[in-house]
Amino acid sequence: MAGLLLRGVKKSYGTVKVLHGIDLDIKSGEFIVFVGPSGCGKSTLLRLIAGLEDITGGTLQIDGQVVNQLAPSKRGIAMVFQSYALYPHMTVYDNMAFGLKLAKGTPQSDIDRRVREAADILQITPYLDRLPKQLSGGQRQRVAIGRAIVRDPKVFLFDEPLSNLDAALRVATRIEINKLHERMAGVTMIYVTHDQVEAMTLADRIVVLNAGRVEQVGAPMELYNFPANLFVARFLGSPSMNTIPCAIVAGGAEASVQPDGCAKISVSAVIPTTAAGKRGTFGVRPEDLILADGQDAIFTGTIDIVEQLGEVTLIYVDVGTAEPIVAKVDSDVEVAKGQKIALTAEKRHLHVFDENGVAYPRG
Amino acid sequence: MAVAQSADSDEVSAGSDLFRQRIRSAWLFLAPMLIVLALVAGWPLLRSIYFSFTNASLTNLDAAQWVGFENYFSMTTLKSGRVLYDGLLVDPLWWGSVWNTVRFTIVSVTLETIFGMVVALVLNAEFRGRGFVRAAILVPWAIPTIVSAKMWAWMLNDQFGIINDILLNLGLISQKIAWTANPDTAMIAVLIVDIWKTTPFMALLILAGLQMIPGDIYEAAKIDGVHPVKVFWKVTLPLVRPALMVAVIFRMLDALRIFDLIYVLTANNAQTKTMSVFARENLFDFDKFAYGSAASTMLFLILTLITIVYIIVGKVNFEGGR
Numbered sequence: 001m002a003g004l005l006l007r008g009v010k011k012s013y014g015t016v017k018v019l020h021g022i023d024l025d026i027k028s029g030e031f032i033v034f035v036g037p038s039g040c041g042k043s044t045l046l047r048l049i050a051g052l053e054d055i056t057g058g059t060l061q062i063d064g065q066v067v068n069q070l071a072p073s074k075r076g077i078a079m080v081f082q083s084y085a086l087y088p089h090m091t092v093y094d095n096m097a098f099g100l101k102l103a104k105g106t107p108q109s110d111i112d113r114r115v116r117e118a119a120d121i122l123q124i125t126p127y128l129d130r131l132p133k134q135l136s137g138g139q140r141q142r143v144a145i146g147r148a149i150v151r152d153p154k155v156f157l158f159d160e161p162l163s164n165l166d167a168a169l170r171v172a173t174r175i176e177i178n179k180l181h182e183r184m185a186g187v188t189m190i191y192v193t194h195d196q197v198e199a200m201t202l203a204d205r206i207v208v209l210n211a212g213r214v215e216q217v218g219a220p221m222e223l224y225n226f227p228a229n230l231f232v233a234r235f236l237g238s239p240s241m242n243t244i245p246c247a248i249v250a251g252g253a254e255a256s257v258q259p260d261g262c263a264k265i266s267v268s269a270v271i272p273t274t275a276a277g278k279r280g281t282f283g284v285r286p287e288d289l290i291l292a293d294g295q296d297a298i299f300t301g302t303i304d305i306v307e308q309l310g311e312v313t314l315i316y317v318d319v320g321t322a323e324p325i326v327a328k329v330d331s332d333v334e335v336a337k338g339q340k341i342a343l344t345a346e347k348r349h350l351h352v353f354d355e356n357g358v359a360y361p362r363g
Numbered sequence: 364m365a366v367a368q369s370a371d372s373d374e375v376s377a378g379s380d381l382f383r384q385r386i387r388s389a390w391l392f393l394a395p396m397l398i399v400l401a402l403v404a405g406w407p408l409l410r411s412i413y414f415s416f417t418n419a420s421l422t423n424l425d426a427a428q429w430v431g432f433e434n435y436f437s438m439t440t441l442k443s444g445r446v447l448y449d450g451l452l453v454d455p456l457w458w459g460s461v462w463n464t465v466r467f468t469i470v471s472v473t474l475e476t477i478f479g480m481v482v483a484l485v486l487n488a489e490f491r492g493r494g495f496v497r498a499a500i501l502v503p504w505a506i507p508t509i510v511s512a513k514m515w516a517w518m519l520n521d522q523f524g525i526i527n528d529i530l531l532n533l534g535l536i537s538q539k540i541a542w543t544a545n546p547d548t549a550m551i552a553v554l555i556v557d558i559w560k561t562t563p564f565m566a567l568l569i570l571a572g573l574q575m576i577p578g579d580i581y582e583a584a585k586i587d588g589v590h591p592v593k594v595f596w597k598v599t600l601p602l603v604r605p606a607l608m609v610a611v612i613f614r615m616l617d618a619l620r621i622f623d624l625i626y627v628l629t630a631n632n633a634q635t636k637t638m639s640v641f642a643r644e645n646l647f648d649f650d651k652f653a654y655g656s657a658a659s660t661m662l663f664l665i666l667t668l669i670t671i672v673y674i675i676v677g678k679v680n681f682e683g684g685r
Contacts, residue, residue: 003431052582073588089601097588102597151587 003028004188011044018044019212021058031181031189035199036209047194050079050157062155073340078148079157082139082164083288086132093128096147106231106351108181118149138169158191162198176200196236208232230281239286239314247281250274257282257352261320265298269352269360283351289327292344299325300342308333408452421652425529434657450656459633460641467637468618471557475614479565487573504563512627515556519543549634565610572606608679619666638662
């Protein structure tokens with residue numbers, strides 16, 4: 001039953017400012033994912049919440065209590081580290097029980113029950129007597145999660161927990177973390193990743209961070225469909241959204257833009273009439289592009305590269321812009337390198353951003 | 364089946380050829396080292412052991428004659444019926460120096476380990492100028508023992524020494540102490556200098572071990588709310604133990620054959636006479652070359668014995684902490 005409240009949270013190392021004032025309301029029981037490119041401050045923010053780093057400015061509240069000066073162990077949190085951070089000389093059982101044993105106040109039988117329960121949930125009971133080095137990466141990660149569960153935390157912190165696992169295990173563990181979240185209703189989870197798939201699949205709400213600032217907060221599909229700015233638009237989705245500088249031809253009901261090197265396109269974005277004549281950016285996701293007849297094409301050009309991924313095919317089309325336009329089409333569409341192609345998209349799928357990269361709302 | 368088998372055996376023989384080739388080149392690379400070791404260590408060792416069973420004298424080594432175990436132990440029955448025992452094994456002076464050596468080793472290595480650990484823990488922490496301090500702390504170890512022993516001899520000098528001067532001015536002593544000559548303080552003086560000199564070595568070896576410990580488990584311990592003192596005993600110490608055990612064995616071997624420091628600082632003092640000093644005295648000063656050789660051989664045996672016991676009891680792992 002613990003919500004988190006961040007108000008103007010700042011962090012600097014000497015003169016280097018890492019976080020420039022983060023405001024966030026995290027509801028109790030919510031699964032929040034911090035996502036962003038490396039160096040954006042997402043891990044630092046998590047470490048501030050954990051209490052492993054001092055907060056330079058602003059306040060952090062957990063459960064209505066300001067915890068800026070509180071030791072990590074008093075904050076009611078548990079953390080799962082990227083590198084697992086297991087004690088290498090202790091058995092799985094001792095790794096999980098260590099904190100409780102030394103903290104005193106918990107009776108031995110209670111510790112034992114909690115360790116065995118957690119081991120049961122994570123299916124690591126057969127390994128309780130083993131040392132971490134005798135376990136596989138996935139098993140170690142379960143132990144690390146188990147150690148966190150045993151603490152019975154109000155807030156669960158994950159710092160890129162899957163990045164040391166191979167692809168198949170990552171998917172499996174991701175699903176287990178999802179199940180864990182369902183099982184531990186009421187426990188707030190904060191999860192840091194640079195992987196947008198993890199962010200999209202796990203989060204109730206995603207916090208997109210960039211260069212120490214929050215770019216946008218929202219539900220995964222909200223961020224995907226209605227990115228607030230160019231950064232979020234380009235960061236979520238794979239491959240990235242095609243973005244081309246454009247001139248805004250007209251606003252109002254008949255809004256239209258002209259991407260550099262392309263023809264004029266009518267868009268459904270809500271652009272004020274005053275914006276007409278200004279510069280902006282036009283964007284369309286690769287998966288929204290479809291093959292078109294010459295008539296209503298947005299882009300026409302020559303295919304540069306064809307990447308067949310199995311379930312889909314990526315086409316890189318040279319349309320005269322600085323970067324090729326990427327389209328994601330069904331794998332049964334037959335295309336070849338050097339072929340002339342015309343691409344279009346539904347009007348509602350077109351994004352327009354103003355000269356500062358802020359999105360015009362889509363109608 | 365038959366085809367598969369022959370293919371298998373082909374593979375095995377090819378593999379073992381490669382293996383033999385590797386072994387050969389390994390020996391080839393090791394040979395220069397082994398030859399040098401045999402010449403500078405093996406041969407003198409064997410000569411010493413041989414001379415310990417003879418009546419060799421420094422003036423005429425070639426005339427040495429085999430006398431068996433006489434240098435170690437001999438019994439003579441006098442006409443009166445009294446039995447006289449002789450030899451190293453019944454020499455109280457020898458056992459006195461064995462005891463001095465062991466006492467010196469235990470005290471110095473224990474204190475060096477404790478101080479070395481403290482210094483290593485400090486150096487392992489993040490602070491400004493850490494690199495400089497790490498280099499600076501090595502200075503005592505870098506100075507040749509003869510030089511530092513002479514330096515300390517002057518500092519500890521009863522008449523002109525700065526240590527007596529400081530202690531007098533502070534009012535801690537009422538009269539000057541002859542640190543290195545006084546039977547009560549000679550060992551303490553030697554210990555102080557040795558600990559001063561070798562703590563940096565210990566600290567660096569332990570520091571290397573500490574740096575192998577991943578930092579994130581300390582953060583995990585912080586979140587677990589484990590008190591830092593308990594973290595030291597339950598996490599740091601067990602994890603640094605392999606490095607610590609190897610460091611201790613290095614220092615122990617050094618301490619058991621200590622010679623130069625004592626020779627310079629407190630020569631001829633019975634309280635600080637070690638096995639090495641005893642052996643040298645007999646070899647060269649007393650013209651009892653064979654007896655000195657016997658002492659050297661015993662030193663070698665005792666050292667080997669203590670090392671083996673330490674390795675077995677301490678379960679020393681030379682492979683590193685894997």
